[in-house]
Amino acid sequence: MSAAPIAPVKPKFIYLPVVGRGEQIHLLLAEHGMEVDFVLPAGFGGEYVWADQAAHGTLPSFETIEEDKMILSDSSSIIAYILEKTPSGPANPKDMKSRVLSRDYWSFIQDYYNHFLSPMHDTIMNHAEAHWRQGRNTDPRASPTHALNKDYLAELKTYHTQRMNRLEKKLAAAKTEFCAGSEFTYADLFIYTSVNTVLKCKGFGPFRESFGEAGPFEGCPTLLALVEKVGKREKVAALAGKFDQAPV
Incomplete structure (x- = not known):
């Protein structure tokens, strides 16, 4: 009997269920076909306490999957990461x-x-x-x-x-x-x-x-x-x- 396949590890994107600053990141992820685990914070259906767990104490927060995992808490840094990881994506500037x-x-x-x-x-x-x-x-x-x-x-x-x-x-x-x-x-x-x-x-x-x-x-x-x-x-x-x- 073969073992069940192990689900691939995905970056974690933690944000509120609103269309604020994080919506551009949602759309960029969709445009570039990059899958993440979307994590809801405490008080909004999840258990993530951003005041304690987020690096800056604010949202959005993004946890990468590299061996030396990075925790990003700034929208521009998260966008830069997505663009670096998906250089051929349609929203990446070409020159x-x-x-x-x-x-x-x-x-x-x-x-x-x-x-x-x-x-x-x-x-x-x-x-x-x-x-x-x-x-x-x-x-x-x-x-x-x-x-x-x-x-x-x-x-x-x-x-x-x-x-x-x-x-x-x-x-x-x-x-x-x-x-x-x-x-x-x-x-x-x-x-x-x-x-x-x-x-x-x-x-x-x-x-x-x-x-x-x-x-x-x-x-x-x-x-x-x-x-x-x-x-x-x-x-x-x-x-x-x-x-x-x-x-x-």
């Missing part, structure tokens, strides 16, 4: 110019994520302990819907509009099919996930409504065309429904 431009666009969206999407996420979830909320809370006994003053929300709206207008201007001036040139890259995935978070996630409903019929990406046709193009990719489209289901 020096696209590598540099991909990094440039990715960093721009990372900044947008840090200063708009993350604060908006914590506003929606009423995470009053977040550092950018200090000094902006109203009476702590107030209801969650009044946890922030209107000035703060107005500042976030202004920041979003400024950053997306700048991205639109840069994309329109480049006149390329994708952000870093004629070929699709991982930077396009981060643009796609960030824009769709604002356009589709339920928690952003009041934010979208605050712009009226024009919506939060008025005057950004090049940006929206890029997002639509990325969304038509077979493996991206297969996971697109997650945005509609997630609150944030």
Whole structure:
């Protein structure tokens, strides 16, 4: 009687069941055909306590399978690892110019994520302990819907509009099919996930409504065309429904 086959060891990807910063990694893994064990943290259906087990005490976290296993806790490091392990993958930049431009666009969206999407996420979830909320809370006994003053929300709206207008201007001036040139890259995935978070996630409903019929990406046709193009990719489209289901 032959022994049962041993299942291959896979990298572990630990993240929350939301479409936040880790969604670009989900999509990159799918595009590059790289299998991982997706681990849910404690409080979300799993047992992983990220405050104790994650190297930085935050998520995402990614555990590699090399003999000298690495534990990565930064999105850019996780992406770099995936690209190194799957050099022929479709989202890997093909030349020096696209590598540099991909990094440039990715960093721009990372900044947008840090200063708009993350604060908006914590506003929606009423995470009053977040550092950018200090000094902006109203009476702590107030209801969650009044946890922030209107000035703060107005500042976030202004920041979003400024950053997306700048991205639109840069994309329109480049006149390329994708952000870093004629070929699709991982930077396009981060643009796609960030824009769709604002356009589709339920928690952003009041934010979208605050712009009226024009919506939060008025005057950004090049940006929206890029997002639509990325969304038509077979493996991206297969996971697109997650945005509609997630609150944030």
